[in-house]
Amino acid sequence: MTKPAVVTGIEALRGALAELRRADESIGFVPTMGALHEGHARLIEVARRDCEHVVVSIFVNPLQFDRRDDLDRYPRTLGADVEICGSLGVDFVFAPSAAEMYPTEPACVVDVHRLGDHLCGAFRPGHFRGVATVVMKLFQIVQADRAYFGEKDAQQLAIIRRMVRDLDVPVEIVGVPTVREGDGLALSSRNRLLSAGERSKAIALFKALESVRHAIAAGEHDAAALVRAAAATIPADPAIRLEYLQIVEPEELQPVSAVTGPVIVAGAMWVGTTRLIDNIRTSQS
Amino acid sequence: MTKPAVVTGIEALRGALAELRRADESIGFVPTMGALHEGHARLIEVARRDCEHVVVSIFVNPLQFDRRDDLDRYPRTLGADVEICGSLGVDFVFAPSAAEMYPTEPACVVDVHRLGDHLCGAFRPGHFRGVATVVMKLFQIVQADRAYFGEKDAQQLAIIRRMVRDLDVPVEIVGVPTVREGDGLALSSRNRLLSAGERSKAIALFKALESVRHAIAAGEHDAAALVRAAAATIPADPAIRLEYLQIVEPEELQPVSAVTGPVIVAGAMWVGTTRLIDNIRTSQS
Numbered sequence: 001m002t003k004p005a006v007v008t009g010i011e012a013l014r015g016a017l018a019e020l021r022r023a024d025e026s027i028g029f030v031p032t033m034g035a036l037h038e039g040h041a042r043l044i045e046v047a048r049r050d051c052e053h054v055v056v057s058i059f060v061n062p063l064q065f066d067r068r069d070d071l072d073r074y075p076r077t078l079g080a081d082v083e084i085c086g087s088l089g090v091d092f093v094f095a096p097s098a099a100e101m102y103p104t105e106p107a108c109v110v111d112v113h114r115l116g117d118h119l120c121g122a123f124r125p126g127h128f129r130g131v132a133t134v135v136m137k138l139f140q141i142v143q144a145d146r147a148y149f150g151e152k153d154a155q156q157l158a159i160i161r162r163m164v165r166d167l168d169v170p171v172e173i174v175g176v177p178t179v180r181e182g183d184g185l186a187l188s189s190r191n192r193l194l195s196a197g198e199r200s201k202a203i204a205l206f207k208a209l210e211s212v213r214h215a216i217a218a219g220e221h222d223a224a225a226l227v228r229a230a231a232a233t234i235p236a237d238p239a240i241r242l243e244y245l246q247i248v249e250p251e252e253l254q255p256v257s258a259v260t261g262p263v264i265v266a267g268a269m270w271v272g273t274t275r276l277i278d279n280i281r282t283s284q285s
Numbered sequence: 286m287t288k289p290a291v292v293t294g295i296e297a298l299r300g301a302l303a304e305l306r307r308a309d310e311s312i313g314f315v316p317t318m319g320a321l322h323e324g325h326a327r328l329i330e331v332a333r334r335d336c337e338h339v340v341v342s343i344f345v346n347p348l349q350f351d352r353r354d355d356l357d358r359y360p361r362t363l364g365a366d367v368e369i370c371g372s373l374g375v376d377f378v379f380a381p382s383a384a385e386m387y388p389t390e391p392a393c394v395v396d397v398h399r400l401g402d403h404l405c406g407a408f409r410p411g412h413f414r415g416v417a418t419v420v421m422k423l424f425q426i427v428q429a430d431r432a433y434f435g436e437k438d439a440q441q442l443a444i445i446r447r448m449v450r451d452l453d454v455p456v457e458i459v460g461v462p463t464v465r466e467g468d469g470l471a472l473s474s475r476n477r478l479l480s481a482g483e484r485s486k487a488i489a490l491f492k493a494l495e496s497v498r499h500a501i502a503a504g505e506h507d508a509a510a511l512v513r514a515a516a517a518t519i520p521a522d523p524a525i526r527l528e529y530l531q532i533v534e535p536e537e538l539q540p541v542s543a544v545t546g547p548v549i550v551a552g553a554m555w556v557g558t559t560r561l562i563d564n565i566r567t568s569q570s
Contacts (some may be wrong), residue, residue: 113394
């Protein structure tokens, strides 16, 4: 285990990476907001296997938070994150300040149009424009050969794939399957905000998604009926609130009325003051 | 004079340019919509002087035309353009089809917010979003060291500079002064749409802009008064219509009420069915 270089300046990172590129060595990139967990570790491991060098960015991007309290409360654990990166053979941790990334309020941003209309996009105005914009900036700074994203953030992954295609960004996007706890809970930096009692309730979202998979396998294809039945599996508990549960096609994330091909079933659920998301992919059996 | 390679495919161009980059040779990029004239030639000459290789793109970008008739009528002279590029030592002419650049309608685009609110942006809805999006795509495809833009398109140049800064695009933007005819008319691909009679009337726009320069030098700093006096210099002629004449600060292109520092004075004027633009830079004397 060698210590990764922690770089906070854009030009410093560019300079270091330019040397690697001149030597024609491949660069894998894992953009994160820190508070690293096993899900991120999986992304880094895949990047490590594919590429000669790995860059992990740690930046809690203010542009993608629609609520100030959520931004303030987002876990920040840089010291521990750098340790984890070191143990996984990461070469560079890029940890810029907000002032380094946004010296002035950006006028030019990446808009995502209809891809942000549904799922989380419907509940977090401007969120995916903020995500697309910061990821575009990071792509321009790192100029990696490949970038790694978790499938847990399905809408984010679909939007990044589309952005790369629409704007011809020279990077290969690699989606990595969601890492789950033993009971199925998707790993998330936000899980550490849950109390023990909340943690046990959090599994309801994954169970609801799985119920859709089973109902499709059993022959139910009507989206409204599937969603209704799935929502009914969520326990009546004042600490839990299902924000949405929706079935969409995997390309443009538009809602389907009937399941006749591959779909993404995605949901968001509040447990106390913590918002969790999850999704599964399935298709008509 | 060697013939430039004419490339129509994105991947073919990427492949050819990757070789140059591996050899650490510099690439200059001149994006155009074709119908090349002396103004473009100046851009190419500057690029030629600065860089080891020069790429000229020729693409009439449908995304930036708000009017279908204007898109259809825009001059297209590929054969002559390639000749000119050859005579100027261009290495690659990139001339993609619309289907190559937009295989599907783009969902992710570059928005320019307030930078598109005034000047031409106020009269051509979506125009600068289309410009920023196609230039971003071309930057991603060519990955040049430097890109060259004419100062004649002042709003475009300011927006591209801002896009590169806001999104950290690794390219240096070089602005090149407007090339003018003997009487001062700014060179434009659209000039070739003018009849001889219209050509002689077209100079009124530049004369109006110059009158603002003189009035500022003479001590007038009130923007409204300056614009009023300049508009009054435009001959009363049914073939001529001033679309706008505006004084803005050079960074974010917001209108000023008083000239207290450097400004851009910009205008658009219709001569018959042809729309011409021009601008000058000046400052309080």
